[in-house]
Amino acid sequence: MDSDTFRDPSAVKAAEATAPVTVVAHRGDPYRVRENTLRSIASAVERGADAVEVDVRLTKDGVPVLLHDDTLKRLWGHDRPLAALTYEQAGELTYGGIPTLREALLTAGEKRLMLDLPGGNEDSVRTIVRTVRECGAGERVYYCAGAVAMLQVRAADPAAEIALTWTSLAPPRPVLLDAVRPRWLNYRFGLVSRELTERLHRDGLLVSAWTADTPRTMRKLIRNGVDSITTNRVDTLAAVLRKAHP
Template sequence: MSAPADRRPVLAVAHRGDPYRYRENTLPSVESALAAGADAVEVDVQLTRDGVPVLLHDETLERLWGDPRPVRRVTLDQLDELRDGHLTVPTLAEAVKAVTATPAARLLIDLDDPGPAAATWAAVTGLGAERRVAFCGPATAMLAVRALAPEAEIALTWKQPRLPAADLLADLRPRFINPPFGLVTADFTAAARDAGLGVSTWTADLRRTMRRLRAAGADSITSNRIGVLRSVLDGRR
């Protein structure tokens, strides 16, 4: 993620890595997305029982790892035993290291609630990676991030056709408004510009949708098909 004010090229953001090639929110998925040309990789964070931020979207391990336990009841050591071949549930620190090893790439951390915010920010600052990460999520989670990190880049996830109230924007100071792609129109992006906001959007997987979003003025597009998105933004077939 980066500042859109001078209308730089649209940013290509990989949704949970490269999930059509590798399991979402794993290191191979993150690394594949970076190799495909992602400007940023979006990941989800949950906390283990011992408070370690790890990459996982769901509250339980059932869907991806076949284990019904909530991740909050599993320690990091126990989680490390949960393997599928070479795949494991990575820590956020491992993902940060993978992204910062690629020049200019960034990590977009999606927080659905305020709970993981403090441990997540501690992991980022512990690696000195403050300038290589951004955050997205609903207002409650992003307000928790802002309280911890006055200068952090934030994309406020927003599911309404009208922009948030001015008071919320003043408190949160987001760099982007982050609606689902169905809400992004030229009028929406114009209103965001007038409010001093860039527009990031999710999750576009069809070429025609990607092209429409670019034409509507989106600054950042998130996709499960990062290679396709990269080709569309670069004007390649």
């Protein structure tokens, strides 16, 4: 859907009435399978995800892998910073459980990956973007994070699709939007209202919301006209959408 459509208020209403909501699995299917793993991605896809949001960081030797935290403690029981471990060392500590970005792209198949870049810096962002390019996955990947990381993504790939994570009701400044050129604004679900989505649609932007896990919240976001919902409960969201759009 092009941005000109969203600048026409009458077209916006028609589009909202017919456009499906993108189902984004938060770190895979984490209530069933350990987050940010290949099994979690596969489970999310099986349960109806259109896209899977994963977190990407670099090991000490520059391998992009899936991990949200900066250490292995919460998920893997080792209080060791990922940045201090080689890929081989991280694999030994997790019994091969931490996948590479390349493996994640292969597991997702035709589904899209939404790459969150926690702690991203210029070097790591360049490496991650280069890996996506080398895998020929530019059309299957989009990026989300705050302004600093997304500016670095834009510098590394002028054609990248970006979901700028925004945590305030105060709108991003036009100079930032001009520099990042996001397709999406990515909001915590509690900030999203009908007025917000209508304003952003008029500005030619799509709206994604995170992380909604109850049917009540999901239904409210759908009524408010969001284009994408990120959830830990993919099957619940898929069921809500089937009822909303039988």
